[in-house]
Amino acid sequence: MSTVRLDDGAVLDAARACVLDVGVRRTTLADVARRAGVSRMSLYRRWSGIDELVGDVLTRELHTLTGDALDGDRAALVARVVEVCEALRRHGLVRKIVDVDPELLLPYVLRRRGRSTEAIVDRLTVAILAAQAGGTVRQGDAGLLARFVLLTAQSYVLSAGAVAADAPAAGLPGELATLLDGYLRP
Known part of the structure; x- marks a missing residue:
């Protein structure tokens, strides 16, 4: 056989x-x-x-969007996070889940992190450590900083539509960049 x-x-x-x-x-x-x-x-x-299958699909999609590494200083890190957030906010699969099956996201928003999220936190932590070593990101627990960057990014991706109804959508990425830059600045 x-x-x-x-x-x-x-x-x-x-x-x-x-x-x-x-x-x-x-x-x-x-x-x-x-x-x-x-x-x-x-x-x-x-x-x-x-x-589980859809989780693997999302993991693959997120890996494709985020790439393997986040290199550079604070400005490069912030720019890349904003770029990925914008791509995710417009991503067909993410939009479909947010629009049709938003309840599936609640466990990841409220209680736990999935494999994709852990991988992103790991990459952010490495990038933050490098930027801290270069003096462009404030000192502190890089893993904790990475989690708060992720929390901010996640909120932006999932909730920016609610804000966009009252504010020009074109200005949202700049506001996200300002928020992240201020948070990470030494």
């Missing part, structure tokens, strides 16, 4: 497409399997359910 190796990339692409079509709650592993051209049982061997 031969075993066909599951192409995670194709499955993640199929899951992404399904979520963009109908949202997370209305996407099933059967839908993803059909779209990916694999058996549903193959998916269950790899993922425990749709939430």
Whole structure:
């Protein structure tokens, strides 16, 4: 009996497409399997359910947007965080989840951090340590600073639409940059 190796990339692409079509709650592993051209049982061997699969899709998307490293001084760090926040705020998958299935975000906003969040905090911590060594970011616990940068960024990505209704959207990135720069400034 031969075993066909599951192409995670194709499955993640199929899951992404399904979520963009109908949202997370209305996407099933059967839908993803059909779209990916694999058996549903193959998916269950790899993922425990749709939430875990969508978590992997989001991890891949966030990794693609954030890249591997945040290098440079405070100005470069702030600029990159703002750039990623703007990309996430307009990202189709993130928008779909915020618009259709916002309740899925509550555990990550209120109680816990996921794998993607941990990876981002780790990268921010490394970048903050480097900027502290260069004297462009204030001294303090780099991990704590990274968590507060993430908290600010997360709030911006998920809530900027509420502010944009009353303020020019074009000014929002500048305000985020001002806030982050002031927080990190020595």
